[in-house]
Amino acid sequence: MGKGVEIFGGLFVFTFCVLLIPQMLSFAIGYKAVNELTSTMVEVIEVHEGLTEQARQQIEQLKTRYPEVTVETQRTTLDQRAVYQVTGRLHVRIDLI
Secondary structure: OHHHHHHHHHHHHHHHHHHHHHHHHHHHHHHHHHHHHHHHHHHHHHHOOOOOHHHHHHHHHHHHHOOOEEEEEEEEEEOOEEEEEEEEEEOOOOOOO
């Protein structure tokens, strides 16, 4: 019985260290890419005071740097002001075994 528990514990530690931790690190790196891209897009929109043609060109250049991130911008008007919502999505697949 004790040997079975020891083998199961070793298998669990092996699976956790070799399979799960690297994938969680890749998720963290992907999250960093989403955060950098969306915050830079917001800064570009603020500097250009809206989503102008020049801002769109800069945003397209930024998107080529991060091909794994899907970004959407949505414009709404509130009290004669344009409000932009920037949403970034990362498609990460985590294989457990």
